Amino acid sequence: xxxxxxxxxxxxxxxxxxxxxxxxxxxxxxxxxxxxxxxxxxxxxxxxxxxxxxxxxxxxxxxxxxxxxxxxxxxxxxxxxxxxxxxxxxxxxxxxxxxxxxxxxxxxxxxxxxxxxxxxxxxxxxxxxxxxxxxxxxxxxxxxx
Amino acid sequence: xxxxxxxxxxxxxxxxxxxxxxxxxxxxxxxxxxxxxxxxxxxxxxxxxxxxxxxxxxxxxxxxxxxxxxxxxxxxxxxxxxxxxxxxxxxxxxxxxxxxxxxxxxxxxxxxxxxxxxxxxxxxxxxxxxxxxxxxxxxxxxxxxxxxxxxxxxxxxxxxxxxxxxxxxxxxxxxxxxxxxxxxxxxxxxxxxxxxxxxxxxxxxxxxxxxxxxxxxxxxxxxxxxxxxxxxxxxxxxxxxxxxxxxxxxxxxxxxxxxxxxxxxxxxxxxxxxxxxxxxxxxxxxxxxxxxxxxxxxxxxxxxxxxxxxxxxxxxxxxxxxxxxxxxxxxxxxxxxxxxxxxxxxxxxxxxxxxxxxxxx
Amino acid sequence: xxxxxxxxxxxxxxxxxxxxxxxxxxxxxxxxxxxxxxxxxxxxxxxxxxxxxxxxxxxxxxxxxxxxxxxxxxxxxxxxxxxxxxxxxxxxxxxxxxxxxxxxxxxxxxxxxxxxxxxxxxxxxxxxxxxxxxxxxxxxxxxxxxxxxxxxxxxxxxxxxxxxxxxxxxxxxxxxxxxxxxxxxxxxxxxxxxxxxxxxxxxxxxxxxxxxxxxxxxx
Numbered sequence: 001x002x003x004x005x006x007x008x009x010x011x012x013x014x015x016x017x018x019x020x021x022x023x024x025x026x027x028x029x030x031x032x033x034x035x036x037x038x039x040x041x042x043x044x045x046x047x048x049x050x051x052x053x054x055x056x057x058x059x060x061x062x063x064x065x066x067x068x069x070x071x072x073x074x075x076x077x078x079x080x081x082x083x084x085x086x087x088x089x090x091x092x093x094x095x096x097x098x099x100x101x102x103x104x105x106x107x108x109x110x111x112x113x114x115x116x117x118x119x120x121x122x123x124x125x126x127x128x129x130x131x132x133x134x135x136x137x138x139x140x141x142x143x144x145x
Numbered sequence: 146x147x148x149x150x151x152x153x154x155x156x157x158x159x160x161x162x163x164x165x166x167x168x169x170x171x172x173x174x175x176x177x178x179x180x181x182x183x184x185x186x187x188x189x190x191x192x193x194x195x196x197x198x199x200x201x202x203x204x205x206x207x208x209x210x211x212x213x214x215x216x217x218x219x220x221x222x223x224x225x226x227x228x229x230x231x232x233x234x235x236x237x238x239x240x241x242x243x244x245x246x247x248x249x250x251x252x253x254x255x256x257x258x259x260x261x262x263x264x265x266x267x268x269x270x271x272x273x274x275x276x277x278x279x280x281x282x283x284x285x286x287x288x289x290x291x292x293x294x295x296x297x298x299x300x301x302x303x304x305x306x307x308x309x310x311x312x313x314x315x316x317x318x319x320x321x322x323x324x325x326x327x328x329x330x331x332x333x334x335x336x337x338x339x340x341x342x343x344x345x346x347x348x349x350x351x352x353x354x355x356x357x358x359x360x361x362x363x364x365x366x367x368x369x370x371x372x373x374x375x376x377x378x379x380x381x382x383x384x385x386x387x388x389x390x391x392x393x394x395x396x397x398x399x400x401x402x403x404x405x406x407x408x409x410x411x412x413x414x415x416x417x418x419x420x421x422x423x424x425x426x427x428x429x430x431x432x433x434x435x436x437x438x439x440x441x442x443x444x445x446x447x448x449x450x451x452x453x454x455x456x457x458x459x460x461x462x463x464x465x466x467x468x469x470x471x472x473x474x475x476x477x478x479x480x481x482x483x484x485x486x487x488x489x490x491x492x493x494x495x496x497x498x499x500x501x502x503x504x505x506x
Numbered sequence: 507x508x509x510x511x512x513x514x515x516x517x518x519x520x521x522x523x524x525x526x527x528x529x530x531x532x533x534x535x536x537x538x539x540x541x542x543x544x545x546x547x548x549x550x551x552x553x554x555x556x557x558x559x560x561x562x563x564x565x566x567x568x569x570x571x572x573x574x575x576x577x578x579x580x581x582x583x584x585x586x587x588x589x590x591x592x593x594x595x596x597x598x599x600x601x602x603x604x605x606x607x608x609x610x611x612x613x614x615x616x617x618x619x620x621x622x623x624x625x626x627x628x629x630x631x632x633x634x635x636x637x638x639x640x641x642x643x644x645x646x647x648x649x650x651x652x653x654x655x656x657x658x659x660x661x662x663x664x665x666x667x668x669x670x671x672x673x674x675x676x677x678x679x680x681x682x683x684x685x686x687x688x689x690x691x692x693x694x695x696x697x698x699x700x701x702x703x704x705x706x707x708x709x710x711x712x713x714x715x716x717x718x719x720x721x722x723x724x725x
Binding site for chain 3: 375377391407414446456457459462467470474476479480490
């Protein structure tokens with residue numbers, strides 16, 4: 001950010017590193033959501049911004065959940081990053097706006113996060129898009145040939 | 146002209162992807178403290194609805210509320226709110242002017258009677274028959290009453306519309322009043338602040354569009370989700386207040402160390418708003434974080450609550466004149482009472498007769 | 507009236523009128539007291555009465571022998587409460603802000619947690635003194651409405667003040683308004699109750715010392 005970090009603000013009260021904060025509670029909630037997913041296929045989501053996280057909670061959470069195989073970048077009016085954690089079915093979704101500022105952050109428990117899926121209506125419209133692109137290809141070939 | 150497209154169709158035509166809109170709804174859901182799963186519900190619901198007709202009435206205002214909304218941090222993402230609504234009337238933003246603009250308003254009212262949202266910014270003057278603020282030759286009072294009659298809900302944006310604001314401050318020469326002082330029979334949400342935080346405005350509209358009702362309101366008619374906590378209770382400088390570490394001037398050691406601004410006049414303890422959590426300019430900062438005490442701008446009569454730079458324990462008006470007069474008056478009465486008492490004492494002394502044997506019988 | 511309007515009234519009109527009544531009352535009573543005067547003492551002075559008066563002002567603070575034995579609670583509790591109240595009143599930073607606004611100058615204060623502790627000790631002393639007054643048969647017999655009323659009017663500012671800084675449930679606006687209103691109540695009843703002792707104790711000590719000193723007795 002533009003020089004705001006240069007403003008010296010010293011916070012005198014600091015938490016000891018051994019404190020667990022709310023990490024344990026969030027992990028238990030993820031556990032129960034995962035159980036729900038396994039039992040009846042019900043997806044769930046935790047809004048990290050709605051929780052009163054203590055300093056270090058997010059880092060601890062990320063450390064416990066780890067990283068998986070999938071790292072997806074979505075460009076939709078700003079970047080959205082979807083990372084699979086080391087726990088299959090648990091995803092970390094970070095939404096940013098066009099200025100790069102994080103506007104929302106979720107832990108999503110699902111087979112695949114909603115935002116990655118294509119919407120059925122878009123797929124229907126997608127058939128037209130494909131047909132147009134095929135038509136362009138043919139037209140391009142005709143002018144060449 | 147009525148817009149018959151659904152929001153989904155309008156977005157598609159503008160080349161705004163469904164994922165962008167889902168992201169916007171996810172952000173709104175988080176902001177409104179709704180269950181996270183509501184994001185998809187909000188997206189689906191809004192995509193299928195016809196764009197909500199909104200009539201924005203600007204009365205005795207400085208246009209700061211519109212500026213706050215249109216200068217939101219991310220014009221693309223926040224601006225999606227403008228895609229979800231059909232802003233049929235707005236002095237600053239609409240292309241039409243004069244009679245054409247008024248005609249647009251009347252047409253929108255007719256086409257959507259009972260279903261449009263009215264957003265009001267600015268207070269309504271009542272003195273001189275309302276002549277202090279007129280539009281197209283009609284008083285604000287008239288226009289408000291007429292437009293509100295067919296509204297589904299009214300959102301009073303800014304402290305002026307919500308509580309009277311600056312024009313209402315002592316001595317209130319125009320007789321300015323709030324929207325809720327005039328309209329009594331429609332649901333009204335007060336989104337106060339001078340100006341309000343932009344996402345609060347869009348959040349309330351998004352909530353209404355998705356769920357069809359207004360969010361839970363506090364005693365002043367403000368959405369509790371944004372105005373439930375005081376600045377003081379969520380301020381990151383609170384530990385300094387609790388320890389009694391206060392900045393005494395704007396650039397002393399304490400100020401540079403980020404200490405509490407209570408002594409510099411901060412009204413955070415008595416002000417309810419989302420500044421300390423949602424913050425301004427896309428979560429960059431808020432007045433206290435930038436070193437300036439809270440003005441209390443989302444509360445009624447904050448202009449008359451004493452100086453912005455005098456702390457809460459101090460009097461709102463000067464009392465030295467009255468105190469001096471009281472001392473003089475007390476002295477005068479004391480002298481008078483003392484004189485009367487002395488006279489009674491000396492009279493009693495004079496009237497004293499020595500005790501005789503007869504008195505003892 | 508919303509809670510914020512009550513607070514702003516207390517900070518403005520309420521404070522002004524409370525101060526006016528307080529000042530009129532106090533000045534009125536002091537002037538009247540002074541005007542009533544004393545009978546002229548026609549005897550020959552053995553020693554300076556005035557000097558003895560000033561000395562007695564301070565020596566009266568020292569307890570007479572046996573006082574601690576007979577009423578230790580009243581002695582200790584009394585001092586804890588009075589000194590505690592004074593510390594809270596003039597060394598709490600928000601109070602110093604008020605004095606600076608009223609008088610034009612301020613002074614350094616103590617850390618807020620220290621003030622909080624002192625306030626609790628003062629309140630504890632007050633409660634102990636009230637209990638003692640009520641349970642001791644002679645003191646209860648001697649106590650009337652004014653004694654209990656004045657106790658309440660003194661306790662409330664301490665209680666509401668502590669709550670204003672430490673109230674997790676009730677809003678700060680309401681507790682601060684309650685605190686300021688309780689102080690205004692104290693100010694308004696001050697000149698017309700035994701609370702005047704805050705000023706007259708000095709007058710009383712001085713005169714007692716002067717009368718005895720003139721006769722050559724060191725009190």
